[in-house]
Amino acid sequence: MTNKLRSAGVLTALALALTGCGGAKVGETEQPAAGAKECGTFNLTVSPWVGYEANAAVVAYVATKDLGCKVVKKNLKEEIAWQGFSTGEVDVNLENWGHEDLKKKYIDEQKVAVAAGSTGVKGVIGWYVPPWMVQQYPDITDWKNLNKYAALFKTSESGGKGQLLDGDPSYVTNDEALVKNLALNYKVVQSGSETALIQAFRDAEKNKKPLLAYFYEPQWFFNELKLVKIDLPPYKAGCDADPAKIACDYPPYDLDKIVSKKFADSGSPAYDLVKKFAWTNEDQNQVAKYIAVDKLTPDAAAEKWVNENQTKVNAWLGK
Amino acid sequence: MASITGSVEIRVRRPRRGVLVGVLLIAWLAAWFVLRGIDTLSLGGQETTRLHRWLTEQADVLGRGNAFFDAIRIAVDQLVVLLQNVIAQPSYGRPVPVIGWLGVVAISAYLAWAFGNWKVAILTAAGLSFLGVQGLWQESMDTLALTLGAVLLALLVGIPLGIWAGLSNRAFKVATLVLDLMQTLPTFVYLAPLTLFFAIGPAAATIATLIYAAPPVVRLTAHALRSVPAESVEAARSLGSTRSQTLLKVLLPMSRSTVVVGINQTIMAALSMVTVAALIDAPGLGQTVLKALQTLDVGVAFNAGLAIVVLAIVLDRVTTAAGDRPWRTASIRRKVLLGLGGLGALVAVWFSRTYLWAAEFPSDVNLGPRIAVAATDVTAWVQDVFGGFTFGVRDAVTEGVLNPLQALLTESPWWLVSVVIVALAFLLGSWRGALPAAVCLGLLVGTGVWYDAMVTLASTVLATVVVVAVGLVLGVWAGRNRRVDSWIRPVLDAGQTMPPFVYLVPFLALFGTSRFTAIAAAVVFAVPVTTKIVADGIRAVPVATVEAANSVGSSSWQVISKVQLPVARRAITLAVNQGLIYVLSMVVVGGLVGAGALGYDVAAGFAQSELYGKGLAAGLAIVLLGVMLDRITQAAARRTPKFRRTVRGDDKW
């Protein structure tokens, strides 16, 4: 009984003490939400690379701040995001790399998605080496000399040949065909992820190890290390028609935006924003650097860039 | 009598198994020299078979809307969103969740106390508060909400299934097979289809978690029911209990502590899915880990991983304490205290609904960045100090062991490998090993990814051997020494629950992109569970048996090798089996750091829709490898001592 009393006493005292120094109450500091009626809500997929996140951050920031929209970000792999157009779970994709097959399926056949123009960012895919190699072996950037240096690139994984490190399984590669058709003494080894690729480049540059790997621009990592692209036989329209016979470089990609049909027809001002949104590789790299290197949150990174580039933003808003 | 001596003679005359295995391997080597490169069934990265393309088409067909799946999706979504609203997300027009951090900590600690004891209550309060201090309160609560949702559903489905499998022998056999499949089929294989069935959102993530997390509770419930002493059940029946009375009054109460172990394992499994589920937009800590990985930010990833570990340890200790509670009912004093405690928790909830400081975790005590920086520094130091050395180890192991083994498996004709494996299985486990091996190999050829399967098999065998070796050493050590055990447990817990994604970056730095890196990651992931099972097995050896061995003057080594290991044989078989399953569950993660082969195929199938069918086939190939290796080891273990058929009662009722 004494126990009970004592505990009750302690609790009461505690409760009183806490009430006394209670501080701000829930709801007191909140402003009512901005009038989001006009714009409404849209679902924005966020693909798993920082460049994309830069796009998403800026568009979401502007849409929320200037148009009063509610933006729901969904972290999805590209394929799943495309599926999302058909299930109505995704409205906007802000950086699409090619994917002609998916465009055919979801835009032409299922008619659930529509193209919304270019982002202005140019995508480049190719084979890269770390900068130190170019200094030491200046002629390495010509693919014709790759066989000369094949022995340099030998690893435990490449079975006596030179190693060509491939990337994330999300990206379509022609590398096996290229190696074969260009008669290169190399073996394609799957690194399996972008993380593995970047780590490999870091290690290669730091410890002066040879590395030849599949990579792409724009990529935040170029802020850290200026990788050098190998010149493969130049791309000509149609040279990649037959996947088995490809012997030319990857085509340049005009990265574009895809939106759901539903969203395009909604008349939301956000659709106009998405449609007009376009910037440059440098702009994207800048925001990507804020996020990846300076460790800003996407929102803070977007705010910073928007403040520095108000005119570009005004153009998107039609001001 | 004559027949018995006859069989003994035959046994003596038959060459020893080891010799036969040796002869077989030498014959294989010889055949390999001659037949190298023929019929290796290799398939390029972007190449597919007709089966793969057919499977891809099926995925599209299946994805069309379906009222049944919609109903499930809505129900699951609502459950998870409800949980999120309560503890994680601003909800019901308020800027904060229904219950703020103080309320969550108070209620959790109270429950830990009520169902466990005051020690775990303190651990719970400290652990949950630590999540806030890490600056990850909301993420942690999102993860907790999703995990709780998935676990609740897993129990809802799993316990009845476990009861069924516990009561019926036929259900038990079917369940074992299905559960093996659920646990070894890589999550990546069903992640994408799940988003087709259940759309993108909490439902798909929850169900993916559920599929992976339900098997332990089913298994252990069945096991618990089956191990209730027959006499207690007979006693109940002999007094005229109906089936449901026997179940409710005898079987279930007496199974309680084992079922709780199952619940515990299910919670752990659910937490280990946090990062993978984040790939389909599951909210919470998994997102933090994945985002950090994009920028190779080891520190932030570690901080989030640490939060998962803390959550796991809290949930583990609380459920364990709950399972260990004795049967006694509470004393009056405890009842009074419980009542008061409940009141206190309610007061805390009220605070957390009223005052901002109790609703949102104060941001001025955020240690997250410091933890992240420290983790980054440690990683950098390890890389600097051990960097060169580790690459040397990698090359030595790869050239010395892995490459020869892989060459033998991949360059031999498929039929030669099949014959050798079946023969080996027969030698080790007679037809019980050979028959499943033959079936699995046949199906493997059918999947069209034979070559990749052989690459993965080589890595898997090597990783499993290392896991078992390390697990045995650590397990015996911890099993014989309580102090070692108490030191090693938290490390093992961390190793088991820390998402592998977190240590991929440091491992990549230490070993580069290679099969070895994948093996190392798999070993780190699988050693804890193996060690724990071995340690428990060693500890379960009756004291009298060990004393008997000591009394005749055995050395420590003799006690271990002649008494403890043989007596703990069942536990060790289980440890091997679990080690194998854990290694296989890392095949896909291994594919992300350079292991290629099946893991890469599965990941590519998840990432590129035209490769979906191939990914599914590769996932099935992983399952087949698992089933094959498991059946061979089980058969080998069963064969070693001679077993007599024992006659048992025909039914449990």
Place this chain on the structure above:
Amino acid sequence: MTAQLEYPDPQESDALLSIQGLWKVFGPKPARVPHHPELAALSREDLYRRTGCTAAVRDLSFDVAPGEVFVVMGLSGSGKSTLVRCLTRLVEPTAGRLIFEGEDLRAADERRLRTLRRSKFSMVFQHFGLLPHRKVIDNVSYGLEVRGEGKADRKRRAQEVIDLVGLRGNENLYPEQLSGGMQQRVGLARALANDPDVLLFDEPFSALDPLIRREMQTEVVRLHREVGKTMVFITHDLSEALKLGDRILLMRDGAAVQFGTGDELVGAPADDYVREFVRDVPRADVLTLRWIARRPRDGEPLDGPELGPDVLVREATRLVLESDRPVKVVSAGQLLGVIGDEEILAVVADS
């Protein structure tokens, strides 16, 4: 097999429980064995080799009279535990008849069987079979609970039997807090609680140490005297069998080897197996004069003291040795035989 027993007609017999041609076969397709004369005749090893089956109980027949203590004895693996489980179909018999109070138990459906188990039979188990999550009193009242009796009645009745078996004061403990002997008292109380007609004991005391075992045996004798239940008692301990059993059935490999009273087993073992089994029994404590009386020799004086045939040898020893003439064994005025010093000494010296 060899020692076949009489098959009484159930209608005429006054047996409480009548077992006729009972079989229990474990293994694949067990039902074929009892009905196949060739298989039914096979030895244990041959049967297993031919069919993969084991006959735990083979072709047993016996009657249990109301109020008697019927002991089934055998070594482990002889099928006696299976037999006792067959009696209430805890283990489903493969063939044969089980007649209880004129009713064929094998024809009973599940509901009827449950009713019988709730009121007519109770069982005490070797390892007690208690429920660790229930207090003593809740263990004891379990049978009352499952048959739906009210809480107050349960408590009252449970308290009665707890007092009866000497557990008073332990009602609110959990089984794990009791010693083995006390736990078995709980098992006993539980069996008595629903006031059954027949109590089945499956080696109830073999897990207890010798002192406790003797105490519990005495307890059973006392209970039998006080409550007068019919008991079927399984044991592997001959002295226990002799102490408790009115009649004893000796089993080996599932079949009956010999059936009779204790002195019949000791005095006239049916075969070498039984002889070996009873070898170490203190025969003077078991055998009666009936077993050692001999025909009087020619010219032997027949004016010695008289004793009845059911007097134990031990009790007659002093009188026989002190008498200088052979003792006459007389039943209903008829001379059955005489006993001299050498007969007595042969038994006593052997003990």
